[in-house]
Amino acid sequence: MSTTPELHRDDQASKIGMWFFLFTEMLLFGGLFIVYSIYRFRNAEAFHQAAHELSIPIGTINTIILLISSTTIAMSVTAIQKKDKKLALILLCTTIVLGLAFLVNKYFEWGAHLKEHIYPGSSVLALRGQGDVLFYGLYFFMTGLHALHIIIGLIFIAVITRMIYKDKLNSESYALHENSGLYWHLVDLIWIFLFPLFYLIT
Amino acid sequence: MNTQTGIVEPSFLEHKGKYTGIFSWIFSTDHKRIALLYLFSILSFFVVGATLGLLMKFELIAPGKTIMTPEAYNAFFTLHGIVMIFAVVIPGLPAVFGNFLLPIMIGAKDVAFPRLNLLSWYLYVAGVSLVLISQFAGQGPPDTGWTFYAPYSFRTAGNMLPAVFGAFVLGFSSILTGLNFLVTMHRMRAPGMTWLKMPLFPWTLYATGWVQLLATPIIGITLLMIVAERTLHIGFFDPTLGGDPLLYQHLFWTYSHPAVYIMILPAMGAISEIITTFAHKTIFGYKFMVVSALAIAFVGYFVWGHHMFTSGMSGTALYTFSLLTFLVAIPSAIKVFNWISTMHQGSLDLQTPFFWAAAFIFVFMVGGFSGLILGSLAANVHLHNTHFVVAHFHFIVFGGTGFAFFGAMHYWYPKITGRMYDTRWANIGLVLFFIGFITLYGPMFYLGFKGMPRRYYDYDEVFHAGNIISTMGSWVLYSGLAVIIINLFASLKGGIKAPADPWGGKTLEWTVPSPPPVENFDEIPVITKGPYDYQ
Numbered sequence: 001m002s003t004t005p006e007l008h009r010d011d012q013a014s015k016i017g018m019w020f021f022l023f024t025e026m027l028l029f030g031g032l033f034i035v036y037s038i039y040r041f042r043n044a045e046a047f048h049q050a051a052h053e054l055s056i057p058i059g060t061i062n063t064i065i066l067l068i069s070s071t072t073i074a075m076s077v078t079a080i081q082k083k084d085k086k087l088a089l090i091l092l093c094t095t096i097v098l099g100l101a102f103l104v105n106k107y108f109e110w111g112a113h114l115k116e117h118i119y120p121g122s123s124v125l126a127l128r129g130q131g132d133v134l135f136y137g138l139y140f141f142m143t144g145l146h147a148l149h150i151i152i153g154l155i156f157i158a159v160i161t162r163m164i165y166k167d168k169l170n171s172e173s174y175a176l177h178e179n180s181g182l183y184w185h186l187v188d189l190i191w192i193f194l195f196p197l198f199y200l201i202t
Numbered sequence: 203m204n205t206q207t208g209i210v211e212p213s214f215l216e217h218k219g220k221y222t223g224i225f226s227w228i229f230s231t232d233h234k235r236i237a238l239l240y241l242f243s244i245l246s247f248f249v250v251g252a253t254l255g256l257l258m259k260f261e262l263i264a265p266g267k268t269i270m271t272p273e274a275y276n277a278f279f280t281l282h283g284i285v286m287i288f289a290v291v292i293p294g295l296p297a298v299f300g301n302f303l304l305p306i307m308i309g310a311k312d313v314a315f316p317r318l319n320l321l322s323w324y325l326y327v328a329g330v331s332l333v334l335i336s337q338f339a340g341q342g343p344p345d346t347g348w349t350f351y352a353p354y355s356f357r358t359a360g361n362m363l364p365a366v367f368g369a370f371v372l373g374f375s376s377i378l379t380g381l382n383f384l385v386t387m388h389r390m391r392a393p394g395m396t397w398l399k400m401p402l403f404p405w406t407l408y409a410t411g412w413v414q415l416l417a418t419p420i421i422g423i424t425l426l427m428i429v430a431e432r433t434l435h436i437g438f439f440d441p442t443l444g445g446d447p448l449l450y451q452h453l454f455w456t457y458s459h460p461a462v463y464i465m466i467l468p469a470m471g472a473i474s475e476i477i478t479t480f481a482h483k484t485i486f487g488y489k490f491m492v493v494s495a496l497a498i499a500f501v502g503y504f505v506w507g508h509h510m511f512t513s514g515m516s517g518t519a520l521y522t523f524s525l526l527t528f529l530v531a532i533p534s535a536i537k538v539f540n541w542i543s544t545m546h547q548g549s550l551d552l553q554t555p556f557f558w559a560a561a562f563i564f565v566f567m568v569g570g571f572s573g574l575i576l577g578s579l580a581a582n583v584h585l586h587n588t589h590f591v592v593a594h595f596h597f598i599v600f601g602g603t604g605f606a607f608f609g610a611m612h613y614w615y616p617k618i619t620g621r622m623y624d625t626r627w628a629n630i631g632l633v634l635f636f637i638g639f640i641t642l643y644g645p646m647f648y649l650g651f652k653g654m655p656r657r658y659y660d661y662d663e664v665f666h667a668g669n670i671i672s673t674m675g676s677w678v679l680y681s682g683l684a685v686i687i688i689n690l691f692a693s694l695k696g697g698i699k700a701p702a703d704p705w706g707g708k709t710l711e712w713t714v715p716s717p718p719p720v721e722n723f724d725e726i727p728v729i730t731k732g733p734y735d736y737q
Contacts, residue, residue, distance in 0.1 A: 013314045013389040020381045020415055027419035031453060035427075035438060038449060121435035130437070130444025137436035137443075141427070 011175035018179040022186050025149075029190050032142050036197060039134045046131020051202045053118075054139075055109065059199040062105050063191065069098035070188040073157070073181045083171045085164060092161040095184070099154045106147055110140075139198050146194060149187045156180045211719040213620065231316035232720060237302035238618070239323050244298060245687070247289045247330060252683060254282040259642070259676035262669050265661055272659040276345035277360075279657060281337060283348025284365060288372045289330045291603050292461060295468035296414075297326070297379055299610050300407045302618060304383060306711040307401050309392025309729065311721050314385040318378055325375035332368030336361045347657065349458070350425070352439035352450035356432040363432060370425040373418045376464070380414025383407050392710075394729035398492070401709045401733040402485065405492050406471030409499040413460045413467070417503070421457035424450065451513055455506035463502040465599055467495055469606030470537055473559050476613050477541050479707040480556035481548030484734040487540045494533035501530045511582045520579055527577035534570055538563060553705065554628040558609030561636050565605060569597030572647065590650025593643045601639065608635070608686060615690065616700030620717040623693035631686035638679025645672045708734055 040047045076091035113136070117124035120137045160180050163169045169177055212218070214234045221229050227239060258278050261268045270278070301319065305312055313319050337343045340361030346354055350369075355362055387408050391400065400408075427438045428450075437443025439450040478485040485491060507515060507523030515523075541563060550556070572594040575581050585591065616622055645668040650656070654665045661669070703712040714722055 010314065010389055013385050016388055017315060017318075017381055017385045020384060024377055024381075024415055024419045027416060028423045031420045031423035034453075035449065038446070039444070043444065120430075120437070126443075133437050133443050134445065137434075137438065140434075141430055141436055141438075145426075 009173070011173070014175045014179060015182075018182050022182060025186055025190075029142075029145075029193075032138070032145070033193070033197075036138050036142070039138065040197075040201075043131030043134060046129060047135050048202060050132050050135040051198060051200075054199050055112075056199050058105055058109050059195055062102050063195050065098050065102050065105070066188045066191050069095045069102075070185050072098065073184050077174065077178050077181050080164065080169065080174050080177055081171055085167075085170075088164055089161060092157060092164070096154055096157055096161070099150055099157070102150060103147060106143065110143075142194055143198070146187070146190055149190070153180070153184050153187050156183060211715075211724070213715065213717040214720045215620070215717050217720045229320075231312075231320050233301050233305050233312050233316065233319060234618075234718065236319050236323055237298050237300075240293065240297040240301060240326070243323075243327060243330070244290055244294055247285050249687075251282050251286040251290055252680065254278050254285070256676055256680050258282065259673045261659070262661070263673040264669075265663060265666060273342075273345065275659045277337070277343035280344045280347055280365075281333075284333050284344075284369065285330070287348050287461075287599075288369050289326075289333065291465045291599055292372075292376055293326060293379070294465070294603055294607050295472060295610065296383065296407055296410055296464075297322075298607075299403075299472060299614060300379070300383060300468060303614065303711055304386060304404055304407055305390070306714060306718060306722050307404050307709055308387060308390060308395060309710050309723065309727050310386065310390035311723065311726075313382050314389055315382050319382055322375045322378040322382070325371055325378070329368045329371035329375060332364045332371060336364035336368065339364065349454060350428055351454075352428070352431070352445075352447040353441065355428055356440070363429060366425050366428050366432075370422055370429075373422050373425070376414050377418045377422075380411040380418075384411040384415065387411075392727050392729050398489065399729055399732055402474040402488070402491050402495075403468070403471035403709075406467040406474075406495045409495040410464050410467045413464050413499050413502065417457045417460035417464075420453060421461075424453040424457070427453075448510075448513060451510050452506070455509045456503075459506040459509065460499075460502045462599070463498055465603045467498060469562070469603045470495065472606050472610040472613070473541065473562050474537075475707075475709065476555045476559040476609055477544050478734050478736075479613070479705050480551045480553060480559070481545050482551065482706060482736055483544055483548035484732070484736050485540065486543035486546075487536075488732070488734070490536055491540055494536045497533040498530060501526065501533070505530055508577055508582075511579060512586045524577055524579050528574065531570060531574060531577075538567060538570075551705070554623075554625055554632065555609050555613035555705070557629065557632055558605055558612060561632065562602065562605040562609060565597050565601030565639065569594055569601050572597065585650055587655055588650035589646040589654045589656050592656045593646035593650060596643045596646075601643075608632075611690070613705070614711075615693075616704045617711055617716045617718070619694055619697075620700055620715075621693055621697030622700050622704065623697055624689055627685060627689040631682050631689055634678055634682030634685060636682075638675050638677070638682050641675025642672055642679050643675070645669070645675075708736065 072091045073095045076088045076095070079085075079088035079091060113119060118136055119125065120133075120140055125133055125136055157180055160169065160177050164177070214232055217232075219226055219230070227235055230236065230239075257269070258275065261270050261275055301313070340363075341359045342361060344360040344362050344365045345358055346360070346362065350362070350366060355366070387400070387404060427436075430436050431438055431440065435443070437445045439445045439447050441447060474485055474491060505523060505526045507519055508527045511520060511523075541559075572590070576585060576591065576594055612623070612628060649665050649668045649672070652665065652668075654661055654668075700716045702715050704716075705712075710727060711718075713727065
């Protein structure tokens with residue numbers, strides 16, 4: 001009873017399921033985007049000033065990193081379709097390295113804020129007024145949730161890489177690989193929105 | 203089929219798999235076994251919730267303290283709400299009857315993702331466990347009500363984190379179930395079953411699936427924000443930090459109103475199946491039933507503001523939400539009209555499931571009409587914080603989903619268990635349940651109209667008489683519930699064996715043996731006719 005009596009595989013179904021799941025992810029962040037837009041509307045000046053303190057170079061580098069990593073994972077899917085296992089593995093490892101690089105950058109960025117006692121609930125931040133409190137609250141929450149998605153995505157990609165290495169995924173069955181790619185694109189897409197909302201509104 | 207080939211295939215209940223004993227259940231990916239896992243867990247939590255309700259009603263039999271402290275009362279109605287809404291009514295029909303019957307009704311061997319289906323149940327159990335842990339760990343039980351309104355939800359000393367996070371996990375479970383059903387219906391319908399040949403119960407599950415998919419993430423993120431608010435003091439909804447508590451209400455009801463349709467749509471689907479079977483007549487206006495289910499799901503998204511008429515909104519927002527609220531009544535009314543028209547000139551077979559369906563239509567209409575009273579702005583200001591809302595809500599949610607759940611239970615019981623139940627006791631249970639229901643919630647309309655506030659522990663002497671009647675109703679209701687459940691359990695052993703089609707139903711689940719074999723169908727059927735072919 002633990003296994004389905006008849007092995008049944010439907011790649012099309014997995015892909016539809018993944019797209020449905022991506023809808024829910026978009027709505028999850030959608031709720032936050034609504035909250036962001038309302039508080040930005042109410043505290044336009046403070047959000048504008050606070051955004052000056054975020055490092056545009058680091059943000060830009062991270063954007064480029066994620067865009068490249070999206071390309072590499074998309075290329076790895078094509079590689080596996082063309083039965084080039086070695087190239088697929090190299091591309092997937094590149095994606096993982098780029099994802100980790102994004103997190104390292106994020107670590108230094110957050111670290112710098114924490115050193116200046118800019119974090120939710122800190123008394124230094126509270127003294128700067130409600131607009132700043134909300135801006136940084138949203139900044140930490142939204143980029144934090146996004147970073148969590150990066151970590152989950154990286155775990156998926158690592159599993160996929162191992163499966164390809166062990167020949168469990170190949171040019172015949174790459175639905176899981178493709179779905180991980182879709183997830184990674186979504187994570188990328190959300191960052192494309194987070195970047196201007198927090199860094200470029202100055 | 204078995205009877206034709208002469209080979210008796212073991213039913214899903216007797217099938218010997220890799221595991222034995224309890225593990226053959228909790229590691230099973232068979233949609234029918236998962237459905238029964240849900241059934242037993244949901245029934246258990248339903249009894250917990252109902253017992254809490256019974257105790258609360260006993261407290262309200264007289265003004266002042268009767269059996270519990272005000273703090274205990276607050277904790278009780280919070281737990282009653284969380285358990286009943288998130289753990290019973292929302293998963294209720296889809297997770298139990300949807301899981302069991304959806305694949306069979308569309309001619310499939312299982313859902314699209316059987317392992318994901320099992321994961322949904324694990325998440326469900328984890329979520330409810332978190333909610334229950336919150337009662338016993340930390341600094342006392344949650345006391346916010348099931349709505350977790352800001353800013354109290356992050357200021358109260360109660361143990362909110364596990365409760366809020368538990369609700370989040372339950373939401374995740376609900377999303378995965380919805381997703382699974384949607385893909386199943388897109389990919390696994392039997393050959394020849396076009397969309398408009400699909401029975402109505404799957405259709406309502408389809409509409410529900412979309413609501414689960416597109417509304418639940420909003421409550422997910424909102425609950426996460428409450429978690430962050432309590433742990434990190436971010437200030438999303440805290441006015442002292444620049445946040446807006448009203449925004450919380452908007453986000454909360456953006457999900458929680460559509461959630462009402464997650465509860466009621468599958469109920470409507472089950473009622474449609476029951477009525478057409480026992481009228482022995484094709485459902486009246488099949489296409490209208492389909493479109494109205496989708497319309498309810500769609501319009502249901504845009505009416506959340508009617509929960510906030512007295513919270514403070516602009517005039518434009520108020521009358522827009524009021525208008526949309528009236529609009530959503532139209533597709534619901536179409537359904538009631540079509541049910542009645544299906545019965546008209548049908549050859550009615552007066553069996554227990556049919557009585558449940560008839561009782562459903564009655565309480566659903568009372569609930570629906572009182573909803574229109576609440577949806578009009580002028581009346582709402584007077585009634586919003588009174589027992590009138592409690593009555594309306596229970597007529598719709600308990601009366602709607604609860605009656606449909608027990609109706610579905612009595613309708614598909616022979617299919618699920620392979621036994622017939624004792625009809626006499628089933629009918630006695632229904633009568634007790636119905637009388638108790640009306641006696642319990644009926645007086646609340648009157649009490650609310652007279653101004654008795656909801657959620658209060660104590661009340662003025664003028665409301666005493668109504669409350670005595672209401673509390674006595676809760677005893678009748680509870681005993682009816684006991685009769686129903688005991689009868690169903692007793693019939694598991696004592697009931698006579700059920701044939702494949704005891705009621706003369708026409709949908710696919712009645713073509714397979716009762717209980718169905720593991721793979722449902724020996725051969726996937728080819729569909730040539732509509733679902734309710736009584737010609």
